[in-house]
Amino acid sequence: MPETQMQVDFEDGETGGRYVIRTSAGDAETTFSKTGDKIIIIDHTDMPDALRGQGYGAVLIERIVADMREQSKKIVPLCPFAASQFRKHPDWSDVLN
Incomplete structure (x- = not known):
């Protein structure tokens, strides 16, 4: 699915948050x-089985x-x-801590 079709929502809390793509197959x-x-620590990525391998994680x-x-x-x-993903994108090194 092209990135332009994926709506990424951002939820922010006091100590953390999440980025989420909501679909009929799950979040x-x-x-x-x-x-x-x-500094933020990306601690978990969760993907419903139906969405695996379709680029949702990379978009997040x-x-x-x-x-x-x-x-x-x-x-x-x-x-x-x-x-x-960071290993695949050395151009992201500017945001690595």
Whole structure:
């Protein structure tokens, strides 16, 4: 599914939040924790089986990277999926902590 068709919602809380794509097959989400004002830790990506392999996870991580760049924040990709995306995108090194 092309990225332009995916609506990514952002939910922010005091200590963390999530990015989510809602579909009829379930929610694809990546959650994060905050460590201070300038660093987030991507701690989990969850994908319904019906959505696996269709690019939803990559869209979520790309959105987080774009948002953190815009906010001058750094990312610790603790989640194995997020870490693998960072290895595939050396151009994201500017947001790595």
